[in-house]
Amino acid sequence: xxxxxxxxxxxxxxxxxxxxxxxxxxxAGAGDLVPATSAADALAAVESGAATYAVxxxxxxxxxxxxxxxDGLLLRPALSIVDSVVLPISFxxxxxxxxxxxxxxxxxxxxxxxxxxxxxxxxxxxxxASSTAAACRDLGPGEIGIGPRICGSLYDLHAVAExxxxxxAAYTQFALVSAGPVPDAGPGPxxxxxGLLVGLFPDANVPxxxxxxxxxxxxxxxxxxxxxxxxxxxxxxIFVFLLFLSGSFSADDVEEMRAEWAHLGASARPLxxxxxxxxxxxxx
Amino acid sequence: xxxxxxxxxxxxxxxxxxxxxxxxxxxAGAGDLVPATSAADALAAVESGAATYAVxxxxxxxxxxxxxxxDGLLLRPALSIVDSVVLPISFxxxxxxxxxxxxxxxxxxxxxxxxxxxxxxxxxxxxxASSTAAACRDLGPGEIGIGPRICGSLYDLHAVAExxxxxxAAYTQFALVSAGPVPDAGPGPxxxxxGLLVGLFPDANVPxxxxxxxxxxxxxxxxxxxxxxxxxxxxxxIFVFLLFLSGSFSADDVEEMRAEWAHLGASARPLxxxxxxxxxxxxx
Numbered sequence: 216x217x218x219x220x221x222x223x224x225x226x227x228x229x230x231x232x233x234x235x236x237x238x239x240x241x242x243a244g245a246g247d248l249v250p251a252t253s254a255a256d257a258l259a260a261v262e263s264g265a266a267t268y269a270v271x272x273x274x275x276x277x278x279x280x281x282x283x284x285x286d287g288l289l290l291r292p293a294l295s296i297v298d299s300v301v302l303p304i305s306f307x308x309x310x311x312x313x314x315x316x317x318x319x320x321x322x323x324x325x326x327x328x329x330x331x332x333x334x335x336x337x338x339x340x341x342x343x344a345s346s347t348a349a350a351c352r353d354l355g356p357g358e359i360g361i362g363p364r365i366c367g368s369l370y371d372l373h374a375v376a377e378x379x380x381x382x383x384a385a386y387t388q389f390a391l392v393s394a395g396p397v398p399d400a401g402p403g404p405x406x407x408x409x410g411l412l413v414g415l416f417p418d419a420n421v422p423x424x425x426x427x428x429x430x431x432x433x434x435x436x437x438x439x440x441x442x443x444x445x446x447x448x449x450x451x452x453i454f455v456f457l458l459f460l461s462g463s464f465s466a467d468d469v470e471e472m473r474a475e476w477a478h479l480g481a482s483a484r485p486l487x488x489x490x491x492x493x494x495x496x497x498x499x
Numbered sequence: 500x501x502x503x504x505x506x507x508x509x510x511x512x513x514x515x516x517x518x519x520x521x522x523x524x525x526x527a528g529a530g531d532l533v534p535a536t537s538a539a540d541a542l543a544a545v546e547s548g549a550a551t552y553a554v555x556x557x558x559x560x561x562x563x564x565x566x567x568x569x570d571g572l573l574l575r576p577a578l579s580i581v582d583s584v585v586l587p588i589s590f591x592x593x594x595x596x597x598x599x600x601x602x603x604x605x606x607x608x609x610x611x612x613x614x615x616x617x618x619x620x621x622x623x624x625x626x627x628a629s630s631t632a633a634a635c636r637d638l639g640p641g642e643i644g645i646g647p648r649i650c651g652s653l654y655d656l657h658a659v660a661e662x663x664x665x666x667x668a669a670y671t672q673f674a675l676v677s678a679g680p681v682p683d684a685g686p687g688p689x690x691x692x693x694g695l696l697v698g699l700f701p702d703a704n705v706p707x708x709x710x711x712x713x714x715x716x717x718x719x720x721x722x723x724x725x726x727x728x729x730x731x732x733x734x735x736x737i738f739v740f741l742l743f744l745s746g747s748f749s750a751d752d753v754e755e756m757r758a759e760w761a762h763l764g765a766s767a768r769p770l771x772x773x774x775x776x777x778x779x780x781x782x783x
Contacts, residue, residue: 223608252612277566277567277570278565278566278567279563279564279566279727279729280563282561282562282563283561283562286561323629324507324629324630328536343629343630343633344629345607345608345627345628345629346608346627349627422717422720422722423713423714423717425713425723425726426710426713426714426717429707429709429710429713430707430710433706433707433710436706438706439709440738441728441738442709442726442728443563443727444725444726445563454724454725
């Protein structure tokens with residue numbers, strides 16, 4: 216059983232992989248927790264059986280949906296989202312040896328920019344690194360690194376301060392993807408927060424098609440929290456519609472909607488069970 | 500007259516700013532071409548009159564729409580998009596002195612990853628920099644920097660090779676934003692490629708509203724190339740719909756659609772004249 220995630224190591228996606236599969240160790244070696252260089256590579260590994268799960272970012276409260284993740288899922292009908300987690304994009308400050316007086320703060324330029332107030336309050340100069348994880352990994356004596364929380368355990372560092380960002384953290388939602396169909400909505404503690412992501416593939420570019428497809432939701436009182444349109448590379452003028460639906464859907468519900476959409480001229484494919492980001496981020 | 504753009508210097512957005520305002524020099528100093536630290540800062544500068552124009556990325560062929568740009572426009576009704584340009588996200592290889600044998604390739608990790616084949620064919624080791632622009636700016640003797648084309652003129656470098664990326668370049672569309680209403684669609688060389696970006700602000704969260712709003716387009720045979728939904732922070736459950744429409748629209752067309760949308764329960768605001776990315780990227 217192995218999990219691949221959008222790398223490199225020490226990123227928020229790495230942190231999400233550990234959160235979604237707590238049975239895996241943070242410093243797990245080959246075969247357990249493997250960084251991939253792209254969403255497409257991670258999904259291809261699951262498709263081929265080289266990995267059991269892939270962990271990928273799918274939505275962010277500031278930047279919106281993560282299109283390469285959605286496009287990768289659209290291209291691979293054998294895969295689906297089976298779980299998800301929302302993480303605050305929050306930075307901690309680390310040192311290798313808390314007994315040494317710090318003289319510089321190191322991070323990626325984005326990390327330094329987001330934590331300016333905390334850095335300036337300490338009157339320390341800054342140095343740019345190629346990533347927040349690289350800053351923490353390569354930390355020298357008297358250097359403070361700013362990065363995701365996972366860097367602390369991953370690189371065996373001491374936390375100087377937590378959540379040092381200037382503004383309230385943004386949130387990113389990460390999806391756990393595996394081979395097989397979308398699991399049935401079942402009763403359970405999270406059932407009230409269920410959601411469903413559905414891809415609609417139109418047979419042809421017909422005026423008013425989207426309007427009619429949405430009628431299926433209206434007839435059933437289903438609430439849609441996001442709608443994403445993506446071009447189909449091989450067929451100019453045809454767009455796939457990705458509907459983020461909130462609520463709990465049985466296999467029968469999905470089958471009935473699928474039949475109605477087919478009748479209107481679009482093939483529907485459930486891509487996964489995923490709760491809307493806005494609602495999850497608002498929870499305590 | 501000054502232009503602000505999403506910085507730092509030496510990025511594709513900087514290159515787009517020069518492409519949209521060729522009267523500005525690449526190395527222009529204070530008051531001409533000013534980098535901003537965020538889309539919100541750039542738009543606030545135009546709103547306050549500190550800058551005449553802002554240049555921001557708005558759409559990318561791989562990553563989709565640039566949400567902070569759209570959110571910034573939605574928050575600022577006094578601003579609109581008056582022009583746009585599409586650039587290939589292509590990397591060139593530079594050296595400071597072509598007479599010195601190169602011994603290392605320097606770039607941001609993303610730049611190095613995207614140009615792996617070219618680098619490996621030269622058998623050169625790599626070093627990571629905090630950005631592609633910083634790699635080119637700080638280039639030492641015998642070092643090859645990989646970055647956007649603008650770095651060549653900006654840092655007075657010699658091009659070793661052009662378009663050294665492994666795969667066909669992605670495309671990013673950049674918007675030129677200024678204060679004032681959306682300019683009228685006029686006859687001219689680009690008129691056939693016209694497009695319109697409209698924001699629809701629903702009065703309330705009513706089931707089926709989006710379906711009815713889209714009917715206004717269907718009645719007029721208007722083609723929509725993208726639809727983006729964004730939450731309204733202050734009002735949970737209410738979403739703004741951003742419609743990317745293709746075609747040429749007169750002020751009367753826009754006014755008629757606006758009246759129909761108002762009757763259905765949504766305020767419409769044209770955000771700018773912008774051609775669909777998919778069509779522009781496909782042009783030679």
